[in-house]
Amino acid sequence: MAVATAPPAAQTLTCKRLSDGRAEDYRHSDASRCAAVLGALGFPISTSKAWLDEEGVERVTYHHGSLSLDPQRPGLTNAKDLVNLWRSGKMEAADPYHPFLDGLRAIDILQAIERWIVTGQAHRLQLAISNRFELVPGLDRAVPSRGVIATRHMHRAVALCLLGYDLLRIESPAAGSYTFSFLQRSLGVGMADTAESLIGRHRDGKLSPIHVFCHAFDVAETWHRLMRLCADEMVKLYMKSKKTHRHATYYADTSKEIEDRSHRFLSGRFL
Secondary structure, eight states, X not given: OOOOOOOSSEXXXXXXXXXXXXXXXXXXXXXXXXXXXXXXXXOOEEEEXXXXXXXXXXXXXXXXXXXXXOTTOXXXXXXXXXXXXXXXXXXXXXXXXOHHHHHHHHHHHHHHHHHHHHHOOOEEEEEEETTEEEEEEOOOOOOOSSSEEEESOHHHHHHHHHTTEEEEEEEEEETTXXXXXXXXXXXXXXXXXXXXXXHHHHHTTOSOTTSHHHHHHHHHHHHHHHHHHHHHSOOEEEEEOTTTOOEEEEETXXXXXXXXXXXXXXXXXXX
């Protein structure tokens, strides 16, 4: 599922304030991770971003619908309950293969791949639970001459890693373009599909929409769409006067007249 339109009856997830008073980076926040997974599960998502000008804090709030619109997942509970079950640890105890948890694992893998690209530090697969894997820092390995498949699609690379197909190498044949080389066989137990088979069936639309591969792909895609939405979001400036205890909010590209009116209001003068 892709990022949907703004929900009619929105609940919210907001990047929390850290101990030093600043907001956590939305690119690495639990709020963003949860929003991306909810979006992939069919919950409508929209974003709003504000700068608290006095403190230099940038905060992102995600607005999401309470119910999934995905007909393939009729049994999903309320979005707020899903997030609370995850935060409490009850979800992992009751169902460690819940699609919400698989979605969070997919985002962790995506971010590990992006770190690999930026730092050059090779990574390796590590078992999270049976037939689910995570990507952690490791040593460079030789790419064998046989039994290897390459893909240029990062989101498919995320899905393969989650299911135990070992990512051996990331190459960049051109700026902004990457090739991901995988072992054909999964490290998981009883995984009969080759990496090439999964890629082909996904490309041809022959996998079930709720297959773990499809879900991981959708979550990674939704994550990147949300990050673009956040980056492109019209920034709001939030001003607070310590003397008058007044507040004003306006868009960063607003007219000089509106900006001046806001400052006069904050100072206690008439508009």
